[in-house]
Amino acid sequence: MENFLQQLINGLTLGSIYGLIAIGYTMVFGIIGMVNFAHGDVFMVSTFIALIIFLALTTLFSIPSIYIALFLVMVAAMILTSVWSWAIERLAYRPLRGSFRLAPLISAIGMSIFLMNFVQVTQGPRNKPMPPILEHVFYLYGQPGAANAVTISSRQIIIMAATAILLTIFWYVVQKTALGRAQRAVEQDRKMAALLGVNVNRTVSITFIIGAMLASVAGTLYLLQYGVVRFDDGFIPGVKAFTAAVLGGIGSIPGAVLGGLLIGLIEVLWAAYVSSDYKNAAAFSILIIVLIFMPSGLLGRPEVEKV
Amino acid sequence: MNRWMTDPILRVEHLSMRFGGLIAVNDVSFSVGRGDITALIGPNGAGKTTLFNCITGFYKPTQGRLAFAREGRADEREVRALTRTGKRHARLASGDIYMLERMPDFEIAAKARVARTFQNIRLFAGMTALENLVVAQHNALMHASGWSILGLLSVPSWRRAETAAIEMARAWLARIGLEHRADDPAGALPYGDQRRLEIARAMCTGPALLCLDEPAAGLNPRESGELASLLRLIRDEHVTSILIIEHDMSVVMKISDHVVVLDYGALISDGTPDYVRNDPNVIAAYLGVSDAAEAEQVVAEIARESHK
Structure with missing residues (x-):
């Protein structure tokens, strides 16, 4: 039981990170019907940005409080990653928007490879470590050193709290403001939205920027949790987050978060109770089973055929 | 003149x-x-x-x-x-x-400020009737919400703009007799109502x-x-x-x-x-004949036929 609780905490932490990345996939798919395969690599780039800024802040400027440093890192990573994502959309996707359906998809795969190689060349092929921070551990149950202790680290608390706060903010924007309404309008009928005065290109750009901002939060939190990052670290989390988006119902934002949490839990529980070798296989098997019985995902709306 | x-x-x-x-x-x-x-x-x-x-x-x-x-x-x-x-x-x-x-x-x-509707209905079928009319006021609201940043902070000027937009949408719904269907998805309305909703939506852009x-x-x-x-x-x-x-x-x-x-x-x-x-050219075009003189002939024939 204690072990299960501990794995639950670990799984939700991992799932939060997947959920944040998954929102970028699901929003972009919702608005222009394209799978942005470079999104996982945008996440990886944001992790590097966070690492570089963190090292700069702590060594060059010697910021005293680790929390202030972390906050600054997160804000800076959000801004810089947005610029990256905006540029990718502008250069690699927008010129192909009127083209055949597979063109932007292939362009996205190319962009993914480009980002990976670019970081490999500029940052080197090895793991980049970060000095461990925030190692304080709270004991929810049991004594330090006991085998059945249930613990939560301050890192895990920060990860879950940051995820919850940012999701609420972006959820509010998408549901309640003119921007969100415009996004939903563009999603349903791009041309008609333009004729009502909605700047479609700008709305799509903002969607990419929001996706990148959430991915950069995920990147910062990932760095905080694991302490290392490498040029190919975008691939597996990217694929997992895409899986989470499909599992939750692609196009649905709550679905993406739910899918992310589920994938995180499945992976951690499978590793703890069955075998850590097959944790990825387990996550994808669940995806296949769910899609057989619920083709539009857990929270997705069934596609209505237009006649 | x-x-x-x-x-x-x-x-x-x-x-x-x-x-x-x-x-x-x-x-x-x-x-x-x-x-x-x-x-x-x-x-x-x-x-x-x-x-x-x-x-x-x-x-x-x-x-x-x-x-x-x-x-x-x-x-x-x-x-x-x-x-x-x-x-x-x-x-x-x-x-x-x-x-x-x-x-x-x-x-x-x-x-x-030119608005249009299409031959086939192009409402946002998944959004409610009211939302369709609010989307049409997008530009005013986008300015008022400071590109969503002020909207996020819920400043009073943005809330006033949102309220005004919803009031205008409700006024148009009342004018086309659909105020009781405000929260229904636009795609679920009868055909004639969708037509009028589409015109109301175009009018909400202030054309x-x-x-x-x-x-x-x-x-x-x-x-x-x-x-x-x-x-x-x-x-x-x-x-x-x-x-x-x-x-x-x-x-x-x-x-x-x-x-x-x-x-x-x-x-x-x-x-x-x-x-x-009364323009012979128009009559010719509608009857599918080549010139106005022939059209007059046809019109005269039709008149004779109908008097018989």
Whole structure:
């Protein structure tokens, strides 16, 4: 039981990170019907940005409080990653928007490879470590050193709290403001939205920027949790987050978060109770089973055929 | 003197639209009067919808000028000066003029303020009736919400703008008799209601010119009566000029101030409903005969037949 609780905490932490990345996939798919395969690599780039800024802040400027440093890192990573994502959309996707359906998809795969190689060349092929921070551990149950202790680290608390706060903010924007309404309008009928005065290109750009901002939060939190990052670290989390988006119902934002949490839990529980070798296989098997019985995902709306 | 000659809101000048070898619109010139209901009629395939698509930025015309004077009278000299500069719009003492053929679609809607509807209904079916009308006020709200940043902080000026937008949407729902369906998905409404909701949505953008593509298509007589009174209400109570494509001649003759007739992409008649109704060219086009003299023969024959 204690072990299960501990794995639950670990799984939700991992799932939060997947959920944040998954929102970028699901929003972009919702608005222009394209799978942005470079999104996982945008996440990886944001992790590097966070690492570089963190090292700069702590060594060059010697910021005293680790929390202030972390906050600054997160804000800076959000801004810089947005610029990256905006540029990718502008250069690699927008010129192909009127083209055949597979063109932007292939362009996205190319962009993914480009980002990976670019970081490999500029940052080197090895793991980049970060000095461990925030190692304080709270004991929810049991004594330090006991085998059945249930613990939560301050890192895990920060990860879950940051995820919850940012999701609420972006959820509010998408549901309640003119921007969100415009996004939903563009999603349903791009041309008609333009004729009502909605700047479609700008709305799509903002969607990419929001996706990148959430991915950069995920990147910062990932760095905080694991302490290392490498040029190919975008691939597996990217694929997992895409899986989470499909599992939750692609196009649905709550679905993406739910899918992310589920994938995180499945992976951690499978590793703890069955075998850590097959944790990825387990996550994808669940995806296949769910899609057989619920083709539009857990929270997705069934596609209505237009006649 | 007719209003479309003394005070035109839109001047279509030598407009042509070619698709490869096909000439859909061939050197068409006419004016749309400010505050008029102008009907654009013609047999199927005459180029009416193509012309609409040029005006609303769906297509870039192959050649020609679309001078749009939103508020005041546009002087011929000023229009010519603007044409030479290559810019999209000029701010004059008498009001702004826009060169619609140079503008992308969303700017035509947002800046020049031309709204349109389509032959087939294009509501956002998954959004509620009310939301459809609020989306149409997007630009005002986007400014008020400071591109969502002020909206996030829920500042009072943004909340006031949102409330005003929702009030305007509700007022339009009441005007088209749909206030009780405000929170239903637009796709679930009956066909006639969707038609009127689409016109209301176009009106929520605050247009100076409203372009309606066959709004009475598929409506029963009661519904097309409701539509005609809605259009008259828009013309009388709002400063909105209306350009309408319509096949239902009873609607056209009842509501329009000015009728423009196209056939095979060319303009064949332009005048008051009475003038057009009696124009031999129009009769020839509608009966499918080659010239006006033959048409008179056919009309005379029909008259004889019906008197027998």
